[in-house]
Amino acid sequence: ERVIGGVERKSKVLSPEEKRVVAYHEAGHAVCGWFLKYADPLLKVSIIPRGQGALGYAQYLPGDIYLLTEQQLKDRMTMSLGGRVSEELHFSSVTSGASDDFKKVTRMATAMVTELGMSSKIGWINYNKKDENDLTKPFSEETGDIIDSEVFRIVRECHQRCTSLLQEKADAVESIAQLLLKKEVLTREDMIELLGKRPFPERNDAFDKY
Numbered sequence: 001e002r003v004i005g006g007v008e009r010k011s012k013v014l015s016p017e018e019k020r021v022v023a024y025h026e027a028g029h030a031v032c033g034w035f036l037k038y039a040d041p042l043l044k045v046s047i048i049p050r051g052q053g054a055l056g057y058a059q060y061l062p063g064d065i066y067l068l069t070e071q072q073l074k075d076r077m078t079m080s081l082g083g084r085v086s087e088e089l090h091f092s093s094v095t096s097g098a099s100d101d102f103k104k105v106t107r108m109a110t111a112m113v114t115e116l117g118m119s120s121k122i123g124w125i126n127y128n129k130k131d132e133n134d135l136t137k138p139f140s141e142e143t144g145d146i147i148d149s150e151v152f153r154i155v156r157e158c159h160q161r162c163t164s165l166l167q168e169k170a171d172a173v174e175s176i177a178q179l180l181l182k183k184e185v186l187t188r189e190d191m192i193e194l195l196g197k198r199p200f201p202e203r204n205d206a207f208d209k210y
Contacts, residue, residue, distance in 0.1 A: 014049065019181065021087060022047045025097055026056040027176035028086025029079060031169050032162060033060065034191060037200045038075035045176075046185045056083075056097075070118050077105045077158040078165070085162045086173060109154040110147075119150045 014022065026045050033039040040060035047056045084098035112118040114127040127138050127147070137144060166173055175194050180186055 019047060020177075021091060021095055021097065022056040023177040023180040024086045024090045024173065025083035025095075026058055027173045027180060028082035028084075028089075028162075028166055029058050030082075030176050030186075030191065031086075031172050031195075032079040032082035032165060033058070034172075034195055034198055035165060035169060036075040036079055038069075038072040039079040040076070041198060042188060042191060044185065044187050045180065045191075047180050048184055070112070073108055073112060073118075074154075074158055074161075077108050077155070078162045080105050080108075081155075081159050081162045082166065085159065085166055089163070089166055089170075089173075090177075105155055105158070106151070109151045109158075112154060113147050113150045119147075119154075121146050121150055 026047055030042055030045050033042045042058060042060055044059040045056070046058075049056075080101045081098075083101055084094060087094045087097070111128075113122050117124040117126075122143070127143075129138060139147070172195050176186065176191070179190065179194065183190075
């Protein structure tokens with residue numbers, strides 16, 4: 001926790017409105033992680049600010065998976081968008097809090113299109129650059145336009161899916177956000193108490209070990 005998120009900064013006081021935004025943002029991630037089959041199961045969610053600039057923090061327990069299917073990648077992307085989508089559904093204006101989430105989602109969608117052969121329009125070609133300092137692109141402008149449109153399509157589909165899920169599970173988001181505002185930290189046991197067990201079999205025995 002301290003390595004990934006930084007030390008808890010209880011001296012950093014958020015305004016009541018900021019705290020509400022962070023609570024609903026993290027509740028959006030948590031609900032997506034709970035109800036998406038291939039998202040990593042949640043261990044803990046917190047709205048206590050941390051040293052790396054994070055105002056909220058969710059910790060997951062990824063399984064030992066070495067091959068990722070297209071659906072698994074899309075579930076992870078949908079979960080990453082859960083914070084922003086929750087803000088869109090609960091507030092009149094969104095915040096800058098989802099910038100890291102967008103980086104992850106863009107990176108995954110770009111890899112699907114340019115490296116993993118998961119776009120029918122691009123096909124089975126790998127356009128990954130070996131040298132990051134090389135400013136030339138290994139494809140034509142026309143192909144670049146297709147790549148851009150495919151990345152946008154994949155992210156937009158995940159955003160729409162996330163919106164539908166959080167609208168369907170609006171009561172769950174509300175319950176988690178309110179309990180977060182009250183307790184500041186929720187564990188997997190709190191989530192089970194609020195939402196019941198995840199509707200999917202756990203993929204490994206890591207929780208028991210934990």
